[in-house]
Amino acid sequence: MVSNLTQVQSTPKTSFSKGAIAPLNPFPSRTSTATATVLGAGAWGSALATLLRRNGHDVRVWSRRSNETLEEAIAGVDVIVSAIPMKGVSATVEALQEFTLPANMLVVTATKGLDPNTAETPSQIWQQAFPEHPVVVLSGPNLSKEIQQGLPAASVAASTSPQAAEEVQKLFSSDAFRVYTNDDPLGTELGGTLKNVIAIAAGICDGLELGTNAKAALISRALAEMVRVGLHFGAKAETFCGLSGLGDLLATCDGPLSRNYRVGQGLATGKSLTQVLEDLKSTAEGVNTTQVLMGIAQENQLDLPIARCVYSVIRGKVSPQRAVEGLMGRELTAE
Numbered sequence: 001m002v003s004n005l006t007q008v009q010s011t012p013k014t015s016f017s018k019g020a021i022a023p024l025n026p027f028p029s030r031t032s033t034a035t036a037t038v039l040g041a042g043a044w045g046s047a048l049a050t051l052l053r054r055n056g057h058d059v060r061v062w063s064r065r066s067n068e069t070l071e072e073a074i075a076g077v078d079v080i081v082s083a084i085p086m087k088g089v090s091a092t093v094e095a096l097q098e099f100t101l102p103a104n105m106l107v108v109t110a111t112k113g114l115d116p117n118t119a120e121t122p123s124q125i126w127q128q129a130f131p132e133h134p135v136v137v138l139s140g141p142n143l144s145k146e147i148q149q150g151l152p153a154a155s156v157a158a159s160t161s162p163q164a165a166e167e168v169q170k171l172f173s174s175d176a177f178r179v180y181t182n183d184d185p186l187g188t189e190l191g192g193t194l195k196n197v198i199a200i201a202a203g204i205c206d207g208l209e210l211g212t213n214a215k216a217a218l219i220s221r222a223l224a225e226m227v228r229v230g231l232h233f234g235a236k237a238e239t240f241c242g243l244s245g246l247g248d249l250l251a252t253c254d255g256p257l258s259r260n261y262r263v264g265q266g267l268a269t270g271k272s273l274t275q276v277l278e279d280l281k282s283t284a285e286g287v288n289t290t291q292v293l294m295g296i297a298q299e300n301q302l303d304l305p306i307a308r309c310v311y312s313v314i315r316g317k318v319s320p321q322r323a324v325e326g327l328m329g330r331e332l333t334a335e
Helices: 043-054 070-074 086-096 122-129 144-148 162-172 185-207 212-232 237-241 243-252 259-268 273-280 285-300 305-314 320-328
Strands: 035-039 058-062 079-082 106-109 135-139 153-158 177-182
Touching: 035 043, 035 070, 043 058, 043 079, 043 144, 043 162, 058 070, 070 086, 086 122, 086 285, 106 122, 106 162, 122 135, 122 185, 135 162, 135 185, 135 243, 153 162, 153 185, 153 243, 162 177, 185 212, 185 237, 185 243, 185 259, 185 285, 185 305, 185 320, 212 237, 212 243, 212 285, 212 305, 237 243, 259 273, 259 285, 259 305, 285 305, 305 320
Parallel strands: 035 058, 035 079, 079 106, 106 135, 153 177
Antiparallel strands: 135 153
16 A cells, blocks of 8 residues: 555655655736635535635535536636545546646645555645646645634645745635745645644543643654654655644644544543544544554654554554553653
8 A cells, every 4th residue: 555655756656755746837827816616515625615705706615415517516617626535535536537627727635634545645646637737735723613713824825836826825815814835735735634643642632631741742742753754755844843734733632623633532531433433423534544654654664653552542452541651651762
């Protein structure tokens, strides 16, 4: 599943490839009003649609339950915003390849996860399928409920095409939603993806009532693990100290607005993963990400003790209490 992780980006099927994607052709600036289709009608997709509508853009929302076809949904649009769960990304992209996309259509991916079969990130899947279209990663500490309420928030638009990143910045920015740009889409994407694993650990920490000191230590050491993964695959360390890394990590580990946090809380009470997910009634990307991440860690000999403990707990191999004991009992090292 992860044997191709260290191949170069030019190889057709890479995952977490080292090095950046070559910059695309210059992306023409659009008018102030755009037509956009949001793929995914869940909480995050709905929040993104709300942001675009507040800025005066013409927005359509498509999901598998929509009355219109996928082809109808993207006809004549300037921007596709993908907010579908990770498990549906590959199938949706494959379906879109049957159609001719409008020239210079911009693709924004806001999905946080790893493909369960290839370990690819969402932007890698999109970029390989549509190499002629700019792909921008949108990620940050953006809890859907607060976005819908109009509370202040910030995010990152990341792309190897500066023009494309700036277009997304303009599309989404408002008085209540501030968007920054950067040129590290992989690091931005990994920050938003890996923090879901740590959110499960934070939920366990609070569920076991381990205290503020423990949670602060957990988040600090978890950030070190995230940077370790990112650097191994060519991302920039500083990206993980920004909104899409530390920012998203803090927001997702803060409390029950995070689905992954609630998974950890449920596991801490002694429930099985199956029971927890049935109670949740929505997708918690951290569960799949944890399992894919462990394959990556083993393949590349990455030391990720916190992620490994989360994996052991969700697999039912150890209790949350024993996992904490294992972390605290590890060999002493330098920070």
